[in-house]
Amino acid sequence: MKREFVLLKLLLLLLIFPVQGWDWDTHRWFAERLCNDFSCGCIQEIKDGSIAPDKDFRDTGLHHCYDPLSCTESGYWDCPTARKCPSMDKASEWLEKAKTMSGCGKWYAIGVASHYWLDAKCFWHQVQNEDYSSCHKPFEDKVGDRFYKKQTGWTVCQCDVCVSYSDFEQWYAEFRGIVAEALKATAITPTPTPSTPVKTTPAPVITTTPDTTPVSTTPVYNQTPSMTTPVKTTPTCNHSFHVSHSKDHHRLSAPLERSFLEYFPRVQTRFLQDLPGFSLCLSPAIP
Numbered sequence: 001m002k003r004e005f006v007l008l009k010l011l012l013l014l015l016i017f018p019v020q021g022w023d024w025d026t027h028r029w030f031a032e033r034l035c036n037d038f039s040c041g042c043i044q045e046i047k048d049g050s051i052a053p054d055k056d057f058r059d060t061g062l063h064h065c066y067d068p069l070s071c072t073e074s075g076y077w078d079c080p081t082a083r084k085c086p087s088m089d090k091a092s093e094w095l096e097k098a099k100t101m102s103g104c105g106k107w108y109a110i111g112v113a114s115h116y117w118l119d120a121k122c123f124w125h126q127v128q129n130e131d132y133s134s135c136h137k138p139f140e141d142k143v144g145d146r147f148y149k150k151q152t153g154w155t156v157c158q159c160d161v162c163v164s165y166s167d168f169e170q171w172y173a174e175f176r177g178i179v180a181e182a183l184k185a186t187a188i189t190p191t192p193t194p195s196t197p198v199k200t201t202p203a204p205v206i207t208t209t210p211d212t213t214p215v216s217t218t219p220v221y222n223q224t225p226s227m228t229t230p231v232k233t234t235p236t237c238n239h240s241f242h243v244s245h246s247k248d249h250h251r252l253s254a255p256l257e258r259s260f261l262e263y264f265p266r267v268q269t270r271f272l273q274d275l276p277g278f279s280l281c282l283s284p285a286i287p
Protein backbone atom coordinates (compact mmCIF):
# COMPACT_ATOMS: atom_id res chain seq x y z
CA MET A 1 0.00 0.00 0.00
CA LYS A 2 2.79 2.37 1.00
CA ARG A 3 4.75 1.41 -2.08
CA GLU A 4 1.77 2.18 -4.28
CA PHE A 5 1.50 5.59 -2.68
CA VAL A 6 5.17 6.29 -3.35
CA LEU A 7 4.76 5.23 -6.99
CA LEU A 8 1.73 7.48 -7.35
CA LYS A 9 3.66 10.36 -5.87
CA LEU A 10 6.50 9.79 -8.30
CA LEU A 11 4.06 9.68 -11.18
CA LEU A 12 2.55 12.95 -10.08
CA LEU A 13 5.99 14.50 -9.78
CA LEU A 14 6.73 13.43 -13.33
CA LEU A 15 3.51 15.02 -14.49
CA ILE A 16 4.29 18.25 -12.71
CA PHE A 17 7.89 18.39 -13.93
CA PRO A 18 8.02 17.16 -17.47
CA VAL A 19 11.58 15.96 -17.96
CA GLN A 20 12.63 17.69 -21.11
CA GLY A 21 16.36 17.21 -21.35
CA TRP A 22 18.99 19.76 -22.18
CA ASP A 23 18.06 23.40 -22.12
CA TRP A 24 16.90 24.81 -25.47
CA ASP A 25 20.00 27.01 -25.67
CA THR A 26 22.06 23.83 -25.58
CA HIS A 27 20.04 22.22 -28.38
CA ARG A 28 20.19 25.38 -30.47
CA TRP A 29 23.97 25.62 -30.04
CA PHE A 30 24.32 22.07 -31.31
CA ALA A 31 22.04 22.70 -34.30
CA GLU A 32 23.62 26.02 -35.21
CA ARG A 33 27.08 24.51 -35.25
CA LEU A 34 25.87 21.70 -37.44
CA CYS A 35 24.33 24.14 -39.89
CA ASN A 36 27.55 26.16 -40.04
CA ASP A 37 29.71 23.08 -40.63
CA PHE A 38 27.52 21.77 -43.44
CA SER A 39 26.64 25.24 -44.80
CA CYS A 40 23.05 24.09 -44.51
CA GLY A 41 21.50 27.46 -45.38
CA CYS A 42 18.44 26.59 -43.26
CA ILE A 43 19.43 27.93 -39.86
CA GLN A 44 15.90 28.70 -38.71
CA GLU A 45 14.57 25.27 -39.70
CA ILE A 46 17.36 23.29 -38.04
CA LYS A 47 17.04 25.36 -34.86
CA ASP A 48 13.25 24.92 -34.85
CA GLY A 49 13.71 21.18 -35.34
CA SER A 50 16.25 21.02 -32.53
CA ILE A 51 13.66 22.06 -29.93
CA ALA A 52 10.54 20.62 -31.59
CA PRO A 53 10.45 17.40 -29.51
CA ASP A 54 10.10 19.50 -26.33
CA LYS A 55 8.15 22.42 -27.73
CA ASP A 56 5.85 20.84 -30.32
CA PHE A 57 5.79 17.03 -30.01
CA ARG A 58 5.98 17.05 -26.21
CA ASP A 59 6.91 13.39 -26.20
CA THR A 60 9.31 13.88 -23.31
CA GLY A 61 8.62 10.33 -22.13
CA LEU A 62 10.79 9.22 -25.05
CA HIS A 63 13.81 11.40 -24.33
CA HIS A 64 15.70 8.90 -22.20
CA CYS A 65 18.23 6.16 -22.76
CA TYR A 66 18.55 3.37 -20.22
CA ASP A 67 21.34 0.88 -19.85
CA PRO A 68 21.46 -0.87 -16.46
CA LEU A 69 24.98 -2.11 -17.19
CA SER A 70 26.49 1.34 -17.45
CA CYS A 71 24.76 2.67 -14.33
CA THR A 72 26.15 2.94 -10.81
CA GLU A 73 23.73 3.28 -7.92
CA SER A 74 23.72 6.49 -5.90
CA GLY A 75 21.66 8.23 -3.29
CA TYR A 76 20.62 10.76 -5.91
CA TRP A 77 19.12 8.34 -8.43
CA ASP A 78 18.09 4.75 -9.14
CA CYS A 79 19.56 2.68 -11.90
CA PRO A 80 17.18 1.53 -14.62
CA THR A 81 16.31 -2.14 -14.63
CA ALA A 82 15.56 -2.58 -18.31
CA ARG A 83 17.70 -1.66 -21.28
CA LYS A 84 15.84 0.63 -23.64
CA CYS A 85 16.74 3.76 -25.49
CA PRO A 86 13.74 5.39 -27.18
CA SER A 87 15.68 8.63 -27.56
CA MET A 88 18.26 7.04 -29.87
CA ASP A 89 15.48 5.16 -31.67
CA LYS A 90 13.73 8.45 -32.38
CA ALA A 91 17.01 10.00 -33.54
CA SER A 92 17.50 7.16 -36.04
CA GLU A 93 13.89 7.47 -37.16
CA TRP A 94 14.30 11.19 -37.91
CA LEU A 95 17.63 10.68 -39.62
CA GLU A 96 15.97 8.13 -41.90
CA LYS A 97 13.23 10.68 -42.54
CA ALA A 98 15.84 13.31 -43.35
CA LYS A 99 17.32 11.04 -46.02
CA THR A 100 14.05 11.07 -47.92
CA MET A 101 13.58 14.83 -47.68
CA SER A 102 15.07 17.75 -49.51
CA GLY A 103 15.66 21.44 -48.94
CA CYS A 104 15.13 22.95 -45.52
CA GLY A 105 12.75 20.13 -44.56
CA LYS A 106 15.79 17.84 -44.50
CA TRP A 107 17.56 20.17 -42.07
CA TYR A 108 14.50 20.48 -39.88
CA ALA A 109 14.46 16.66 -39.62
CA ILE A 110 18.19 16.61 -38.82
CA GLY A 111 17.53 19.21 -36.13
CA VAL A 112 14.84 16.99 -34.62
CA ALA A 113 17.19 13.99 -34.73
CA SER A 114 19.88 16.04 -33.00
CA HIS A 115 17.52 16.78 -30.11
CA TYR A 116 16.74 13.13 -29.37
CA TRP A 117 20.37 12.14 -29.90
CA LEU A 118 21.71 14.77 -27.51
CA ASP A 119 19.08 14.07 -24.86
CA ALA A 120 20.23 10.44 -24.82
CA LYS A 121 23.68 11.68 -23.80
CA CYS A 122 22.39 13.54 -20.76
CA PHE A 123 23.30 11.64 -17.61
CA TRP A 124 19.99 12.42 -15.95
CA HIS A 125 18.19 10.81 -18.86
CA GLN A 126 20.03 7.57 -18.22
CA VAL A 127 18.84 7.13 -14.63
CA GLN A 128 15.48 7.00 -12.84
CA ASN A 129 13.77 8.47 -9.79
CA GLU A 130 16.37 11.18 -9.53
CA ASP A 131 15.95 14.35 -7.53
CA TYR A 132 14.65 16.52 -10.33
CA SER A 133 14.51 19.91 -8.64
CA SER A 134 17.89 19.76 -6.88
CA CYS A 135 19.90 17.63 -9.34
CA HIS A 136 18.46 17.17 -12.81
CA LYS A 137 17.02 20.61 -13.53
CA PRO A 138 19.84 22.79 -12.12
CA PHE A 139 22.35 20.62 -13.96
CA GLU A 140 20.68 21.23 -17.33
CA ASP A 141 20.00 24.89 -16.55
CA LYS A 142 23.64 25.54 -15.68
CA VAL A 143 24.77 23.93 -18.94
CA GLY A 144 22.21 25.93 -20.92
CA ASP A 145 23.43 29.10 -19.27
CA ARG A 146 27.02 28.39 -20.41
CA PHE A 147 25.84 27.95 -23.99
CA TYR A 148 23.64 31.03 -23.80
CA LYS A 149 26.68 33.06 -22.72
CA LYS A 150 28.73 31.36 -25.46
CA GLN A 151 31.31 30.20 -22.92
CA THR A 152 33.79 27.42 -23.60
CA GLY A 153 36.14 25.30 -21.51
CA TRP A 154 33.70 24.97 -18.59
CA THR A 155 32.73 22.07 -16.36
CA VAL A 156 29.38 21.89 -14.63
CA CYS A 157 28.75 19.60 -11.65
CA GLN A 158 25.56 18.84 -9.74
CA CYS A 159 24.83 15.96 -7.34
CA ASP A 160 28.14 14.19 -8.10
CA VAL A 161 27.56 14.39 -11.85
CA CYS A 162 29.77 16.53 -14.05
CA VAL A 163 29.76 17.44 -17.70
CA SER A 164 32.26 19.55 -19.60
CA TYR A 165 32.29 21.60 -22.74
CA SER A 166 34.71 19.03 -24.15
CA ASP A 167 32.02 16.34 -23.74
CA PHE A 168 29.75 18.38 -25.95
CA GLU A 169 32.51 18.86 -28.49
CA GLN A 170 33.03 15.11 -28.61
CA TRP A 171 29.29 14.43 -28.90
CA TYR A 172 29.08 17.05 -31.59
CA ALA A 173 31.89 15.38 -33.56
CA GLU A 174 30.07 12.04 -33.27
CA PHE A 175 26.78 13.42 -34.46
CA ARG A 176 28.40 15.41 -37.25
CA GLY A 177 29.87 12.12 -38.51
CA ILE A 178 26.43 10.49 -38.40
CA VAL A 179 24.92 13.39 -40.34
CA ALA A 180 27.75 13.22 -42.89
CA GLU A 181 26.94 9.52 -43.41
CA ALA A 182 23.23 10.26 -43.70
CA LEU A 183 23.89 12.95 -46.29
CA LYS A 184 26.14 10.57 -48.23
CA ALA A 185 23.42 7.92 -48.15
CA THR A 186 21.00 10.47 -49.53
CA ALA A 187 23.39 11.21 -52.36
CA ILE A 188 23.59 7.50 -53.27
CA THR A 189 19.82 7.15 -53.57
CA PRO A 190 18.71 8.12 -57.09
CA THR A 191 18.84 11.88 -57.20
CA PRO A 192 18.80 12.97 -60.83
CA THR A 193 21.50 15.64 -60.87
CA PRO A 194 24.65 13.93 -59.60
CA SER A 195 24.03 10.52 -61.18
CA THR A 196 23.97 11.67 -64.80
CA PRO A 197 27.47 13.17 -65.10
CA VAL A 198 29.04 10.29 -63.16
CA LYS A 199 27.49 7.66 -65.38
CA THR A 200 28.94 9.17 -68.52
CA THR A 201 32.56 8.81 -67.43
CA PRO A 202 32.83 5.08 -66.61
CA ALA A 203 30.85 4.02 -69.66
CA PRO A 204 33.68 4.34 -72.25
CA VAL A 205 36.27 2.82 -69.85
CA ILE A 206 34.26 -0.37 -69.42
CA THR A 207 34.00 -0.89 -73.15
CA THR A 208 37.72 -0.46 -73.80
CA THR A 209 39.12 -2.86 -71.17
CA PRO A 210 37.49 -6.16 -72.25
CA ASP A 211 38.61 -5.55 -75.84
CA THR A 212 42.27 -5.94 -74.90
CA THR A 213 41.85 -9.00 -72.68
CA PRO A 214 40.27 -12.07 -74.32
CA VAL A 215 39.31 -13.90 -71.09
CA SER A 216 35.79 -12.99 -70.10
CA THR A 217 35.94 -13.49 -66.32
CA THR A 218 39.11 -11.59 -65.35
CA PRO A 219 38.31 -8.14 -66.70
CA VAL A 220 35.22 -8.05 -64.60
CA TYR A 221 37.38 -7.91 -61.49
CA ASN A 222 39.80 -5.47 -63.06
CA GLN A 223 37.01 -3.19 -63.97
CA THR A 224 36.05 -2.34 -60.40
CA PRO A 225 34.84 1.21 -60.77
CA SER A 226 37.02 2.50 -57.94
CA MET A 227 39.62 3.79 -60.38
CA THR A 228 37.17 5.47 -62.70
CA THR A 229 34.75 7.08 -60.27
CA PRO A 230 36.51 8.64 -57.32
CA VAL A 231 33.32 9.97 -55.77
CA LYS A 232 31.54 6.65 -55.45
CA THR A 233 34.41 4.78 -53.81
CA THR A 234 33.03 5.13 -50.29
CA PRO A 235 30.01 2.86 -50.10
CA THR A 236 28.72 2.08 -46.63
CA CYS A 237 29.26 -1.66 -47.10
CA ASN A 238 33.02 -1.84 -46.53
CA HIS A 239 33.24 -0.12 -43.21
CA SER A 240 35.15 -1.78 -40.43
CA PHE A 241 34.28 -1.07 -36.87
CA HIS A 242 36.70 -0.63 -34.04
CA VAL A 243 34.93 -1.76 -30.97
CA SER A 244 36.54 -0.78 -27.75
CA HIS A 245 35.53 -2.59 -24.62
CA SER A 246 37.35 -2.37 -21.32
CA LYS A 247 40.25 -0.66 -23.04
CA ASP A 248 40.78 -3.69 -25.30
CA HIS A 249 40.39 -2.75 -28.89
CA HIS A 250 38.81 -5.39 -31.01
CA ARG A 251 38.25 -4.97 -34.66
CA LEU A 252 35.39 -6.50 -36.52
CA SER A 253 33.84 -6.06 -39.87
CA ALA A 254 30.21 -5.32 -40.13
CA PRO A 255 28.30 -5.06 -43.38
CA LEU A 256 26.40 -1.93 -42.56
CA GLU A 257 26.54 0.82 -40.04
CA ARG A 258 22.81 0.58 -39.55
CA SER A 259 22.68 -3.11 -38.83
CA PHE A 260 25.36 -2.58 -36.21
CA LEU A 261 23.49 0.26 -34.62
CA GLU A 262 20.39 -1.89 -34.47
CA TYR A 263 22.24 -4.39 -32.31
CA PHE A 264 23.80 -1.69 -30.16
CA PRO A 265 21.39 1.20 -30.35
CA ARG A 266 23.10 3.12 -27.64
CA VAL A 267 26.68 2.81 -28.72
CA GLN A 268 28.69 5.91 -28.34
CA THR A 269 29.73 6.48 -31.86
CA ARG A 270 32.87 8.20 -32.91
CA PHE A 271 33.40 8.68 -36.56
CA LEU A 272 36.95 9.27 -37.58
CA GLN A 273 36.97 11.38 -40.66
CA ASP A 274 40.55 10.67 -41.66
CA LEU A 275 39.87 6.96 -42.15
CA PRO A 276 38.22 5.51 -45.21
CA GLY A 277 35.76 3.81 -42.89
CA PHE A 278 35.01 4.97 -39.42
CA SER A 279 35.18 3.78 -35.87
CA LEU A 280 32.51 2.97 -33.41
CA CYS A 281 33.55 3.09 -29.77
CA LEU A 282 31.32 1.13 -27.46
CA SER A 283 30.98 2.56 -24.02
CA PRO A 284 33.02 0.33 -21.70
CA ALA A 285 30.04 -1.00 -19.80
CA ILE A 286 28.38 -2.51 -22.85
CA PRO A 287 29.64 -6.05 -23.42
Ligand SMILES: [Zn+2]
Residues within 6 Å of the ligand: 019, 020, 021, 022, 053, 054, 060, 063, 115, 119
Ligand atom coordinates in the same frame (compact mmCIF):
# COMPACT_ATOMS: atom_id res chain seq x y z
ZN1 LIG B 1 14.16 16.75 -24.75
